[in-house]
Each structure stands twice: as structure tokens, then as C-alpha cells.
Amino acid sequence: MKIQSLPITHPPSLITDKKPLLVLVGPTAVGKSDIAVHVAASLGTEVLTADSRQVYRGMDIGMDKPSLDQRRGVPHRLIDLVNPDQPFNAGMFRRHAIEEIERLHRERKLPLVVGGTGLYVRTLVRGLCDAPQADPEFRAMILREAHEKGGCFLYERLTCVDPESASRLHPHDEVKILRALEVHHLLGRPLSEVHRDHEFGEMPFVSCVIGLIRGREALYRRIEDRVELQLAKGLVVETERLLAQGYRRDLGSMKGLGYRQIAGYLAGEYDYAEAVRRLKRDTRRFAKRQLTWFRKEPGLTWLSIEDHESSEQVAERILIQIEAFLATLADDRQGAEELAS
């Protein structure tokens, strides 16, 4: 019976090698942080944050980092890794995260990844293709050239060197066109080829991915409440401080939700009420994009949160799912051992 339950795609030898990974995802303001602390405390483990924004030091209110009080003694990792003007990206996240995951495995703890950055989570669950890191010099150079030549220079160039990537991208999507050109320049191979070799088929761990969700109206209400709370905590002062420290508005970190809208208000582009309106709107749109991303994540189990549920109650339900996941893991392992002997 045990042997029959083995998925054909996983040879027994691989299953015994692979270590488990727990992952909690969901849109912004769904309540991940509070719930995760309860889950981590029950499991006696730590929280590994998969959030592209919480890695920046000094950006606390805008990125909604959980306070020490909220963390209730549970260690949180992968937060405050770089300064706001330092580069950070999915590859760097993956390297830091894998280090922490392996450490926890050595300490016989179950790694619990919690976050809303879909791409970052995916680099852990399904890997990341072997392409070179971002090259700021190349980008600056080619952007200068594009500025001089104007029009669709970048897109046309990509059509020549990597027609497959070009056909998948819209001519207006400069960020992704730039990346494809960069990879071709550094590697001498088209990015589309690198992607085809990888296809997110890496699976370094046996992952249990749970997606938290609420009704759209409830989620939007929570987003509004959270924005108000961030403003009350001093988001404007924090933005002023970052600008005074010399962090310019065009930095990736400063384009994050909160800082972008408040910086526009501080620069006199619109009034305070308009800044708040835009911040709420942009956060709602972001939550929607997150949902679109997670919806197509294979193997994700949704867990819908009711309005009346406390984070402890939700954590209880998650723990039941985790127990079931660990039980199948133990079954598979036992089956593999029987097969091997």
C-alpha cells in the first residue's frame, strides 16, 4: 500500500534525499505575519520572510515589518539584509534563503517560509534558472543608447538576438526586455533558451504550499485599515527621513508602496488626501496581482479565512494541514525504505 502511494514522478531514492519546506503565501494584508508567528511557535521553528521589501534596512513602517512585540520571541530571518540603495533581487534572496533553510534542517527544525513575493517563493519551491546576475553597467549603457536612438530600439534589438523572448514580451515592457538583452549580452545565449532548460522544474525540497485568502471586500477593508495604521505610525516621517538620508525616489526600494505615494506628496505633486487615496488604490491593485500569481502556482492549497476567525484559529487549521503533509512524507519515506530493503 505504501509503495502504491508513491507518485511515479518521484523515485524512492529522491524522496529520502529531499527535505521538507513549509510555505505560507497570500496577498498583502491578509494576515500572514500574525498567523505565521503562531504556526512557527507551535512548531518550535523560525519564520523565513519571503518579501522583496522587508529586506531593506530602515524601511519599517512602509514595508510593514512585524514589530518585536508581534514576533513574540519567534526569530524572523531574511529581513534587513541590505540598505535601500543596495541591489537586491530574486537570486540573492534564493541564496540567503537556502542558507537559512539548510541551517534549520541541520538543527532539525522545519523551515517555514512566509511571504507575498511570488517570484521569491517560486525560486525556493521550483528553483531558479542558471542565468547571470543583473549588470547595472550594461543596463545604464544600453538605456543611454536607447534614449539616443529612441523608438522601439530595445525591442527591435531583442527581436534580432532573441526572437523567442521578444515574441513573449510586449514592446512596452522595458524592464523584461532589458533583462533579456542583458542575459544575451553576458552569456552569449538567449534567455529563452536558458528558461527552456530550466522550466521551473528544480524542486530542491518537498514543499507544502498553503495560500491564505479572504473575501475580496474583507481584504480591501483590511488594506485600508492597514494603510491608516501605517500613516498613524509615522509613514510620512519615515519617508522624509529616508529622503533626507539621500535615498532618491528613483531607487527600486523607494518605489515600493507607501514611499512612492508619500514622496510624491512631499514633492508637492498632489495633496495628502490624494497620496492616501493612491496608496490605498495601489495596494489593492498589488493584492490583485499577487492573487493572479498565486492562483496558477502548482500544488498550492488555498485556505480561506473567515472574518470572525482569530489568527490562532487559522494557525490551528494550518497546523492540521501541516501534520497531514508530514504524515504523507513519513509514509513515503517508510515505503522507500521497504522498497530499498
Add this chain to the structure above:
RNA sequence: GCCGAGGUAGCUCAGUUGGCAGAGCACAGCCCUGAAAAGGCUGGUGUCGACAGUUCGAUUCUGUCCCUCGGCA
């Protein structure tokens, strides 16, 4: 009460010399492999205030009524 102005999408409004209506915002759906809280794409969701009249046909013209906002009493 009288005199103006107006009632069209969730909101602000445009428009149809009579042929089942369109912008912005809001909203919805989607794409994504080292910028991802970034970046990009697509979509009009409607008893045109109500009822009658004229007309082949009325959101548009006419009448009555209702409502909102000004001004005068």
C-alpha cells in the same frame, strides 16, 4: 411658492441635428525565471430620473410629475 441650472456607468461628466451611448477615475481579468510591493497587457460594467404623447423608431423632441443644486421670496 417663483426663477434659473441639472438628473446618462460605482463616481465626475461628455454626447447623440431622433437609429439600443463614451471618456477619466474606480473596478475586473491576465502576463511574468536576478527591478517582482517592480514592469507590462486586455476589458465597459448602463431601465440615459418616472410616466404619457409625437414618430417606423425617443436617452435625444413635447407635456406632466419626481428629485438635486443655486438665486429670490
